[in-house]
Amino acid sequence: MKFEHLIEVNDPLNPLMDTLTREQVWRGLVIRAESPKLFIPHLDECDISAREAGSFKRRLRYGDLVVEDTVLLTPLHEVRYEVPAQGDISASRLTMTIEAPSEHMLYVRFSYDDGMGESTDGATKMYEEFKKSAYQEADIDTMRIVRQMAEQGNLDASYLN
Numbered sequence: 001m002k003f004e005h006l007i008e009v010n011d012p013l014n015p016l017m018d019t020l021t022r023e024q025v026w027r028g029l030v031i032r033a034e035s036p037k038l039f040i041p042h043l044d045e046c047d048i049s050a051r052e053a054g055s056f057k058r059r060l061r062y063g064d065l066v067v068e069d070t071v072l073l074t075p076l077h078e079v080r081y082e083v084p085a086q087g088d089i090s091a092s093r094l095t096m097t098i099e100a101p102s103e104h105m106l107y108v109r110f111s112y113d114d115g116m117g118e119s120t121d122g123a124t125k126m127y128e129e130f131k132k133s134a135y136q137e138a139d140i141d142t143m144r145i146v147r148q149m150a151e152q153g154n155l156d157a158s159y160l161n
Contacts, residue, residue: 001112001113001114001132002112002113002118003112003131004137005110007140010104010105018150018151020057020155023076024146024155025098025106026077028145028155029096031155032142033079042062044061045062047059052149054075067086067089069081078098080095092115093112094111097109101104108139110135112135
């Protein structure tokens with residue numbers, strides 16, 4: 001299943017919405033990768049290892065389920081999560097890309113690839129639609145939390161240095 005959607009960060013036509021900078025969104029997405037428990041309430045533990053320039057490895061524990069992945073960072077542009085095949089889990093990928101089609105507009109594109117082809121089976125298609133909906137809700141929550149962090153000043157350069 002391949003799935004992607006956009007979340008609008010800045011709407012120049014909505015004066016009630018606080019405008020976020022590309023830097024604030026970037027910092028929020030990196031915090032999501034480094035401190036996922038702030039964004040994923042059912043995550044029990046996250047251990048980060050093997051830090052290199054532009055990437056790091058993680059070990060995530062959800063109860064008895066353990067998932068290892070690699071996070072790749074392209075500064076101010078993209079955070080990519082790569083999950084290699086492990087146990088009953090197939091290889092998959094999540095990419096969060098910051099897009100700015102104009103000076104005042106900012107979006108985050110969430111792209112999922114679960115490593116499986118498109119299903120033709122009715123029950124599997126229904127399950128895929130459920131997963132897409134869950135992913136989209138989780139991504140909306142991610143951007144809500146990023147926005148809250150920005151409002152609290154937690155994504156400003158002075159706060160992080």
